[in-house]
Amino acid sequence: MVNNPEHLYVPRLVRVAAVVDETPTTKTFQLAFEDGPRPDFKCGQFGEFGIYGVGEATFCLASPPSRDGLDITVKDVGKVTRAFHNLNEGDLVTFRGPYGNWFPYDGFKGKKLLFIGGGIGQAPLRGLLWACLENRNDFDEVDLIYATREECELVYERELVEFEGRDDIGVTLALDPVCPGEPIPGWRGRTSFVPPILEEDRPSPENRVVITCGPPIMIKLVANSLLEKLGYAPGQIWTTLEMRMKCGLGKCGRCNIGSTYVCKDGPVFNYEQILSFPQEF
């Protein structure tokens, strides 16, 4: 035995069932499995998606497992993502996965949930958010703070509008302040970075977990604010990390932070774990 033709790097082929324009630079792809049943996955996991001739890239699974197929939301930032943006309905892409760990969904039951998304970081939260809303009675309060630099960068806008019309989820949208304190004309949400919103609204740490994803600097500032100003314990904060990955299997060594393989031990981490990493990031 040398190479097994069915080895773990050989991907499945999945079909692009629909393409949704989210922002000028971001699209959501609804993918359908035709060569067999869709694999089970859990909220927070990711996959290696690719286009033959271009390569693979890592995307989080951005839809709840209860729905058919799966969604990925792709920002046009590199070679592979650019090629994804050129896809049409009916095209085939490659998929390996699901990989990585997941959010402790059952552990969140009965708790107040505060989702904090930043930019494209809303994508890893989306599946979990929908899964929680589908089983809304399992949870206490559910709130979302979603911040982007500009209004046109809000992904899942149609869903945000839907959330805003519901009374079982609190929604706060925020844009980066160009001049702090200056409202942006016509904008329906707040104009602020996330930490001042937290420090103003002061969601109490009692029985609450915070699930956040966004640019590293946002995660860090949000966590600092929660820990230092609002009295949260690190164990109440959950995040999902983006690191450059290639294999997704704990082999290629690219996503390591200390002895942690983000692709195997993550991408979902409790902030307590993050504080124990070598302070590389």
Added chain:
Amino acid sequence: MAAEYYRLNKDKVGELFERARADYDVVAKTRDANGNLVYGRPATFDDVAFVDEQPPMSAKAFALPQTETLVRYEREDEKIRAEGPEAEARDVLLFGVNICDAAAFDIIDHVFKWDYLDDPYLGRRADATLFALACAAVQQDCFCDRISYAEDGVDTVAYPLEGYYLVKVQTEKGRKLVERYHDLFDAEDGDAEAAINTFREKAGTAKKEPLLESARAGLEKAFEHADWEILASTCIGCGICTYTCPTCHCFDIQDEGSAIAGRRLRTWDHCTGRTFTAMPAHQPRDRQYKRYRQRLLHKFWYYPERFGPLLCTGCGRCITYCPVKINIKELVEYFGGLKDTPPGGARHGK
């Protein structure tokens, strides 16, 4: 299995090589076009360098080739056919490999077999028999005497003693090799372990304190040591240390070809390079010294924390071939608290 000991007459080595070629795909040291020693496939024993000198490139490529096809794909109309490479049954014999190269496979097996099994690597690994040749003297820059890595996974080790090789057989694969050519081997009835110990003392390859394993506690406190910046900033970020290393195993996955046909392949990659962790909007290791620090700490802290052994066999290639002669052993000793003086005297502000 319990180790077994045999004698192999020095003038029988050629015959062993020639006969093994009938049963194995035999890899041995030979010289390339530029006169470098390389692990290659010499056609006759005349072209074999059965010596303890290290080739610039380690033997890892036989289990983890620098470039390997993972998937071939072909598009026909609306259909895409894709599959991994066909199985190729071949038993490889690494003939006269250095112990530091041979023992490295056991170390990197850990990462390829934990959780998901990496079939391409493990397949080639399972097919390889290691016939190692012990060094008669420490070589330039090596420090295998300072790392207590396990050698019991090396199928056979030949120790060059006066007039004959003392062959220590440590695994079933090794026993199979000796059984196949049993008429070339004689029983060893002396105290073989004592002879090996004496040989190693004389060669300078016997283990010496303080072992580099003991640096870990210090390294765990040294992540933010101010001197990383000054001591590792001479690193130019090339791939020599990782590519020549028998234990560095990080890789990249890339596609080559068109939308119609091509292959998905993996190639070696190096954490010391500036693109290794660079993402479109974020580069976590944004300075060269941070990238060098990652390589060192991966070997002497992270990997052992995760899998047990140090990710290093002390072969010294990363020093010998480093364009700027960064010395990983010296840096481990310094940052790990085993010595007080930084290499070259370079120290950052107080």
Added chain:
Amino acid sequence: MATIREELQAAVKKLFDDDKIDYFVGYAEDYGHTFPAILTKDSDPSRLTFDRKSYDNLANFLPELRGSRVGLICKQCEVRTLNVLAAEEQVERDKLVVVGVPCPAMLDPRKLTEGAADLDSLDESYWQEKCRRCLERNTPLADVFVGERVSTPTPAEGWPLLEEVEKMSAEERLAWWRRQMSLCIRCYACRLACPLCYCHQCFVEDNKPQWIDKSVAPENNLHYHIIRAVHLAGRCIECQECSRVCPVGIPVDVLNNVLSRDFAERFGYVSGETAETQPALTRYERDDKEDFIL
């Protein structure tokens, strides 16, 4: 009489004491090697040296220290590099203290056998090829000079290995290059050891578009080396670091030498020859030969 080592250490100490520099980049000797070292005022200068194994082109470390005041040991190789970098506006000359040395000619590490007795006495047959072609062994441009000046022998003409390769028939030459390229492991040490390969993003790292395949194969490797050579056309100062650092001994600089010779023959141009030398490919003269265009 003070040795160059002592003079150098004293000069460096003075530069730090007088607060002229933040960093000193020189060579240190330790664990049996001479290697580049970056020192601060708190470093121990007693390992600083300048010997015949002071191989590295130290100008390569300037980008890492950009913004700081740097003292730099300069052989002629570094000086010619600085001349090119200055013409390309890549060096902050006012922040740089050039420490000049008399260069004894560097030894070729591939010609050194272990335990070679007295390195100082080894003759020309042990030199690196570039040292036979050296224009000036006493650092021009030096702000501080340590050691005693030496005489510079008449520079040798020609590039022996290039000439040897050119004597081959086209088929032989292709076969020779293919053999060399089959050894390349694409570690990119040749590019990274080159002080004139300073692009923030090299074409080998680009992927939009991807200029070059990542797989290690002779054609891809040759593709890389040729493009790199062309990017250095009229810029390469022949320090041969690319060849010295190659772990598998590919004489990478032969490709650069082809272009250097063309520039010398066609334009009488020697890259980095003086501080006034302008880059050949950014300069126009009315009598430039244009016979190669048509």
